[in-house]
Amino acid sequence: MAFAVTSSTAIAGSISSRSSPFYEQPKAPQFGSFQLLDRSPLPSTPVNSSRRRCAVKPLNAEPKRNDSIVPFAATMVAPEVVGKVEAEDFEQLAKDLENASPLEIMDKALEKFGNDIAIAFSGAEDVALIEYANLTGRPFRVFSLDTGRLNPETYKFFDTVEKHYGIRIEYMFPDAVEVQALVRTKGLFSFYEDGHQECCRVRKVRPLRRALKGLRAWITGQRKDQSPGTRSEIPVVQVDPVFEGMDGGIGSLVKWNPVANVEGHDIWNFLRAMNVPVNSLHSQGYISIGCEPCTRPVLPGQHEREGRWWWEDAKAKECGLHKGNIKEENLDQLNGNANGAASVADIFNSQSVVSLTRTGIENLMKLEDRREPWLVVLYAPWCRFCQGMEGSYVELAEKLAGTGVKVGKFRADGEQKAFAQKELQLGSFPTILLFPKHSSWPIKYPSEKRDVDSLMAFVNALQ
Template identity: 80%
Template sequence: MYVLYHGPKDKEHDCTHGTKGVYLNGAEDVALIEYAKLTGRPFSVFSLDTGRLNPETYELFDKVEKHYGIHIEYMFPEASEVQDLVRSKGLFSFYEDGHQECCRVRKVRPLRRALKGLKAWITGQRKDQSPGTRASIPVVQVDPSFEGLHGGAGSLIKWNPVANVDGKDIWTFLRTMDVPVNTLHAQGYVSIGCEPCTRPVLPGQHEREGRWWWEDATAKECGLHKGNIDREDQAPKVGVNGNGSAEARAPDIFQSQAIVNLTRPGIENLLRLENRAEPWLTVLYAPWCPYCQAMEASYVELAEKLSGSGIKVAKFRADGEQKPFAQAELQLQSFPTILLFPGRTVKPIKYPSEKRDVQSLLAFVNSLR
């Protein structure tokens, strides 16, 4: 769930353009609604409904509505995207190939739509929730993964007000204020997500061990807080390459069957073609770049939308030893750089905007088809 604080009734601060939104999913987030109530300012709440939540979670939504006298607005995934995923891979594909694809359809994209109307959002993340991915979260940050009301990098502030609060103190506050909580907590569930991906933890187990238990225990984020996966054990290790420039070694990004991974010879061939059979949209990126990471979900979604349309979507890693070539031949000035190689024009056309959401990128492609 989320809480929106309503500002003055003007064009910039009406209910459709909330200045702050609070992400609410666990016990910490219910506490944020109570804090919002205590401020005395009007607020509204909306929630992500993935269609796979526990019955107890839906019961909590009902309790919250009645307790605070509010109506929750629900954000749902696109039905066609869920249908395509289930028809092609089944209901439980995440047990075999990881939860990221399912979470992207059911959670990340609906949240991305919701955050487009905000300048800031507030989460219930705590540092001690997940030492693997949340130990270093700041209280206030520029959101590394989502865009806000005005679009572009840096357009959304992310506030984690209980980042430094111990989980026991959260529960003391909840009991003192008689705040409604999910009844699954009493059954051993601590971190609660979708029903197929959540189970209770045993005494002595960490709370995140009940989420996606079949996967790497150090990377348990669904995509809503993907920027957290910059842990000590996977943080970019910066060295100096033969050209004297800083180069970071980090896990690759833009991983999708809909995106072609271009090698140096591949993009050189693309440059030489004078009459391409089809246009190519290509991102020049570095996997350690936070702005590249922030646009990953949008670019993957765009690639999936363009699949079968006659437009190829590709990526080319342009850091390290490839950077001088990319600067000289591919108009690279900063990461990410997005190029469209039209069907009948030799020189690629550089995307001129800082807005890297799906709609903006699609408008660019369509204008030059």
Template identity: 60%
Template sequence: MVSCNIRCQPLLDVRQNSRASGPRAAHQVASATGTAERPRADVAPGQVADWPQLAQDLDSKSPLEIIDHALATFGDEVAIAFSGAEDIAVIEYAHLTGRPFRVFSLDTGRLDKETYELFDRVEKHYSIQIEYTFPDAQETMDLVRAKGMFSFYEDGHQECCRVRKVRPLRRQLKTLKAWITGQRRDQSPGTRASVAVVEVDPAFEGTSGGPGSLVKYNPLAGMTGKETWNFLRVMDVPVNELHSKGYVSIGCQPCTRPVLPNQHEREGRWWWEDAGGKECGLHSGNVSAGSAEQDGEAGAERDLWPEGKVQALSREELSSLASAESRKQATMVVLYAPWCQFSQAMEESYNELAEQYAARGSDVRIAKFQADTDRQFSTKTFGLQTFPTLVMLPRSTSGYIKYPSERRDVETLDLWIKSVAGR
């Protein structure tokens, strides 16, 4: 277990003296010890608490309170996953609780020099030792010998991430009862919009093994990027030097690049791939309750957008629109799967978009097509790779335009439609 015995104070003293600011900053905590009735950590997590209810109870709490709950509940059997980017905020909050805490990091062997330098500075700043986890040497060697150093540019990042990140993470988590991540809902509106502040991990297993054996805390889920950076600046903590060079979301060196003004932060990751698939597998619970290495089509019981202004298109209607040389109106279509949480996450915003266009009398139609029922058609016609995929069928022209961004909020979708449809 790693302790933070240099700068720590008891939690109540920290609250009185914290200089942090912002709506979720440390000094606003009222009672970190009274957030919820804590389950016993010596019993399987799925049996000791109503975790969905606890998630609701903690959702309005500060990150400090949420992390304090995790550390008080699980002690040295919970650890912080640190990737070298904004996860430093999680470490700082853990430090502010005054409790001992553990930190682990996945060293994929492909990280930037600046990331390794940050690891060293963090260890010295908090007087801790990060527990490094590495990919299996033989498995990594077999992959590189068979496919080369940069196979992910040709066949997608999933295989490399599975070898260098997912499987090492799986081994690490098997030694824990809970883990703490730095996920935020605004990091990727298409894939992380519904991240809970605490949940029974649907994808990975803990010490006791089996479903429900691991709890996952996401204490920054409700924070925005602006709030997080305000906290980091005020607390004057070490940050990755790559942030000053235009990098926002930081991963492995070959798969990360700076983002341009007004680009979403996740667009700097795996930029050569379709925007909808940018989850490396570490948080595959965001996608489904199934395996981290399967997309689990055993589906939801209800369809998406069953009512409202989003128009359902049959295959025949969509095929006719796709092949038309000229169209009477522009049509925005989401190719979705009702079981896919990426698709579920955009249900509210897409429905609101359709209502706005209907209210203003626009001739742009907002539509949907359940593409998992006919993937071959969707792939051949629209290049479907992941769910959801958004395409525009412009008015008075042939072909289609694929929506390239991970941002699926109403404002961004509206701006994009206006830029390509002129309405």
């Protein structure tokens, strides 16, 4: 394992002239290839609060690293900390930092945890985290999970990032015995048949668990706009609800999400402005990048997360690294089984779109000699992918008005989901069907291009 550090001298010239105290570059002794900055000591007085707390020991405490991330140079020590942070109300800290910039949040994270915090780097647009860390002028560590099934472009990108920032990424690998048992028992591509959770658990979740046992905090690139139903409420800092840190037990690990409130296009504006290297897969249509067999480019009208595990329903767009994002009260809704889901605002609302009931669509299925063809979307209003195609579907319906083609919608979650799966070919949301003339069996739209032109071509070819 390698200890990733960066020097503050490379950027001192560009930020030392700023008047804000945040950008001041105090003089400090030089150690090896990086400079330890003389930052203000941490407060020693705990925050009094009845909310959930996380005990944090001083940074120079004896680390308990067993089978975890290990510093490259054993002789390097964390900056001396005056005082001790016994407890902190991270819920309150999250509120205090809610409107802070990613740079300020990153600086606060590195200041508080020093050598006991690391950036989780996936090889995608979260390279922005490394750039922010570099801009703080503080030493920082970076680790990544090498599942053994990443794209060649991702491995090349890792090497580029190391050379660009002068760091060493600390790679974590899955247990060879566990991978061997999985492949020998179920084959190389079992996740296409029984879901990706088991493979992700072996190749990603367990290696991450080992890595985090050597830390007191970690930094992720999660954003609220990334995934339907699972990341919309993530705070900028929190006590990790799933994993444990080096001290063990619930509350022993802190999770920082500096770009939680940043939208995807703003991340890319930042990367371009700072001339940050990016994965070459992005230029091929990939947005969210994971393992090669489970990632593909997104198509027009698709949400960025649809490129991941595309053969599964919207509820499955997480690998388990951030499963703590899913609240218990949201699980039923994500599975399409909640009665309370009726309170979610409906979509595809237009005079040109007919809302079909269960009886209505059953009658439509029984007609063997229809007067006009019907285009129907099977949807769930809480599904971000359905929401993403709402504009194009409504526009299509308005264009088809008066042409003899009826356009409808059928809400297929909750109690209707089992029926839709059995009778209407529902695989995932959204599913689009064309009920042509003179045929009782609907034709499923085979493409995931949901722009107006692609949908229109489908209708014109079959009506």
